[in-house]
Structures are given as structure tokens and as C-alpha cells.
Amino acid sequence: MKEFGYERAFDVSGALALLDADSGARYLGGGTNLVDLMKAGVERPTRLVDVRELPLDRIEAADGGGLRIGATVTNSDLAAHPEVRRKYPALTQAVLAGASGQLRNMATVGGNLLQRTRCGYFTDVTKPCNKRVPGSGCPAIEGEHHNHAILGASDHCAAVHPSDMGVALTAFDAVVSYETADGPGELPLTDFYVPVGDTPHLETALPPGALITGITLPPAPVAAFSRYRKVRERASYAFAIGSIAAALDVRDGVVHDVRLAFGAVASRPWRARAAEAVLTGAPAGSETFAAAADAELAAAEPLPHNGYKVALMRNLVVAVLTELAEEAAR
Template sequence: MREFGYQRAHDVSGALALLDADPQARFLGGGTNLVDLMKAGVEWPGRLVDVRELPLDRIESTEDGGLRIGATVTNSDLAAHPEVRRRYPALTQAVLAGASGQLRNMATVGGNLLQRTRCGYFADVTKPCNKRVPGSGCPAIEGEHHNHAVLGASEHCVATHPSDMGVALTAFDAVVSYETADGAGESALTDFYLPVGDTPHRETALPPGALITAVTLPPTPTAARSRYRKVRERASYAFAIGSIAAALDVRDGVVHDVRLAFGAVASRPWRARTAERVLTGAPADTESFAAAADAELAAARPLPHNVYKVTLMRNLVVAVLSELTEEVTR
């Protein structure tokens, strides 16, 4: 590992000033992704600005009935919070499905959203990677890609985003708040992650030097009856090969409201808006669920070794929505 400086920030303005003074600096939360990338030689910050002591570690109800989650709240505290468990159960399930207990105790909400892909070519500095070295190529397209993207990819990158938490937050229209030296800003999570296009190294719309301060969940009554389902290659700690966050409101046998987001199928958590449109107003039955999944997955462009993901995601949509329908109609 290369030498680097370390400073601890005690307020937001101080953290921003430290980063502004050193273009090679990076903010450090739990470090569960950044430090690994530093060890591998993928990230080379000249200085780490520790933000764990900033006053951003609270979860509070908003005036309109939503929740505001501070950026330094740990994954463990987020999953255990009673209002998260009551109002957004799929978010609790998503967090608990990610990583191990030890990692969840360290990892922060802001850092989770900024974690980078687990593509093996990205993490191996001896290999080309357009996300790591723009213009060098994407060997995954012709190489190992069984867990890579089937939606929203490009000829320049087929990596997936690894966050479980981000999938649930995307389904519930979360908004990311941040601070810069020029003032505050915010971005809907669905706009926060940039399309791959020909610039896969540009992953988010976060301005340079910005610090995530909070994630806000709007009031979403449908979210109270929600579920997160993750499929992985082993039952213990592992990244998803496909996942879904779903919330459903059924009235008189008809879908009144539905929220769907997919994980491990694209470079960002994938909001399944086409499927939502197909389902709204449709009968709450397996035929409608399958038709909605097919409509969303019609845009899939799988590679030879990840075709299975299309069938996997179709089955997940049908299974999870069927289970939620049974709960609603009991």
C-alpha cells in the first residue's frame, strides 16, 4: 500500500475544506470498500479525511412522514431502527442480506451508495478496465461475465453495482442530499447513478468534492408491505447474482400501487418502471406478474454466460409479488 495522510473531520465545513485543499484526498467512512481498493492498488488517495465523527449519524422522521437517514449511520443501525423496520421492511431485509455482521457494523449509508463494482477485472490492476483506466477496454465482455449486467450495459462496460441497500432505496424513491464548497444539493437516487454509455468511469452525478450528508425516504404507505429477495451462489455472505425490492398494494384483486427495483443486473440499482406501468391497474395474479417482468426484461441484452439472469429475474418478480399478494389478501 502506498503512503497516505490521514485527518479526522469534526464538522461538515471542515471536511469539505480538507478535501478542497488536497485534490488527491478522499472521504473515509467505514472504509469497507475504499481500503480494500487501496490495498489492491485500484484507488490511490493521497489523504483520507475521516468523516465518521460528523453529526450525520441520526435517523429522524421528516415533517411529511418520511425518514431522513444520516450519511454516517451504520448499516447495522439502519437495519435495526424500529421505524425503518415498520415503514420500509424491504430496506431492513436488504441491509441484512448484505455483507457480514462485522462489516455492517462498520459500513455507512453514504459509503454503501458509493461502493464500486466487484468485477474481477476492475479489481485486478494487471488487466484492462474502462472503469479503472478509461479507453483500455472491457475484457469481461469476452471473458468472465456470468455475474455481469443484462440491462443498461454498453460495449464499454458490463459491470454491475453491488449494493443491496441501494436497490431498496431506489424502489422507494430515495433522495440523496450532499454538501459542496458552493452549497447544498440533492439528487433522486434514480438520477444519482449515471448511465454507462462510453464513460463507465463516471459513476455518479455527485459533484467533485461533494460530501453525502443524508438519504431521505419520502412517505410511501405501500412500502410498509414490502420485501427484498436476494439470490446468491452460496447461502452465506456473498454478492447477489440477482435481487429484487418489491412493494405492493392490492385492492379488490387489482394492483393499486407497486414499486419494483432490481439488483445485480445493471451498473446501478435498476428501477423497473416499465413493469410498474404494466402492473398498475392489472389483476394481481401470476399471469400479470409474469407479463410485467417480461415487459421490463424485453430490454435485456445478456452475454453468453449470464443469460440465466433473465429467467432468474422473471421468476423473482412472480414469486415475490405472489407472496406479497397473499399477505395483502389474508
């Protein structure tokens, strides 16, 4: 591991100043992703700016009945918060589906959104990778890609985003707040991640040096009737090969409101807008659910060894929506 400096920040302005003074510095939250990448030689910061002591560790009510979640709230605290469990149960389920209890105790909400792909070519510095070294190539396209993207990929990168939390936050229209030396800003999570295109090394729309300060979940009554389902290759402590965050409001047998987002199928949590459009106002039944899944997955472009994800995601959509519809009918 390359030698690096370490500074602890105690206020947002101090954190911004420390990063501004060193172009090679990085913010450090729980370190559950960054430190691993440093050990592998993928990340080589000159300095770590520890932000765990910043006053950003609270979950509070937001206007209209939503929630504001501070960037240094731990994953464990987020999953356990009674208002999160009551208003956004799929978010609690998504967090609990990720990693181990020890990692959730360390990992932060802001850091979770910024975690980088678990693609084996990205984490192996002896291999080319456009995300790590722009222009070097993407060996996953012709190589090992069974867990790679089927939506929104390009010839330059087919890696997927690993966050479970991000999938649920995307379904519920979360907004990311950040601070820069020029002042505060906001980004809807659906715009937070940059499409792969020919620049996969550019992952988010955050301005240089920006510090995530929190996430706002707007009020969404439908979110109270939600579920997160994750499919993985072993029973626990594994990244998804496909996942879904779904919320469904059924009235008199008709879909009144719905939210859908997919995980482990694209370089970012994937909001399923086409499926939502098919579902809204339609009968809440298996035929409608299958048609919605097909509408979203029509854009899928699987590689030779990950086409199974199309059927997997179709089955997930139908199964989870059916469960939610049956609960609504009780």
C-alpha cells in the same frame, strides 16, 4: 499500498475544506470498500478525510411521515431502527442480506451508495478496465461475465453495482442530499448513478468534492408491504447474482400501487418502471406478474454466459409479488 495522509473532520465545512485542499484526497466512512481497493492498488488516495465523527449519524422523521437517514448511520443501526422496520421492511431485509454483522457495524449509508463494482477485472490492476483506466478496454465482454449486467450495459463496461441497500432505496424514491463548497444539493437516487455509455469511469452525478450528508425516504404507504429477495451463489456473505425490492398494495384483487427495483443486473440499482406500469390497475395474479416481468426484461441484452439472469429475474418478480399478493389477501 501507497503512503497516504490522514485527517479527521468534525464538521461538514471542515471536511469539505480538507478535500478541497488536496485533489487526491478521499472521504473515509467505514472503509469496508475503499480500504480493500487501496490494498489492491485500485484506489490510491493521497489523503483520507475521516468523516465518521460528523454529526450525520441520526435517523429522524421527515415531512409527511418519511425518514431522513444521516450519511454516517451504520448499516447495522439502519437495519435495526424500528421506524425503518415498520415503514420500509424491504430496506431492513436488504441491509441484513449484505455482508457480515462485523462489516455492517462499520459500513455507513453514504459509503454503501458509493461502493464500487466487484468485477474481477476492475479489482485486478494487471488487467485492462475502462472503469479503472478509461480507454483500456473491457475484457469482461469476451471473458468472465456470468455475474455481469443484462440491462443498461455498453460495449465499454458490463459491470454491476453491488449494493443491496441501494436497490431498496431506489424502489422507495430515496433522495440523496450532499454538500459542496458552493452549498447544498439533492439528487434522486434514480438520477444519482450515471448511465455507463462510453464513460464507465464516471459513476455518479455528484459534483467534484461533494460530501453525502443524508438520504431522505419520502412517505410511501405501499412500502410497509414490501420485501427484498436476494439470490446468490452461496448461502451467505456473497454478492447477489440477482435481487429484487418489491412493494405491493392490492385492493379488491387489483394492484393499487407497486414499487419494483432490481439489483445485480445493471451498473446501478434498476428501477423497473415498465413493470410497474403494467402492474398498476391490473389484476393481482401470476399472469399479470409474469407480463410485468417480461415488459421490463424486454430490454435485456445478456452476454453469452449471463443469459440465465433473464429467467432468474422473471421468476423472482413472479415469486415475490405472488407472496405479497397472498399476504394482502389474508
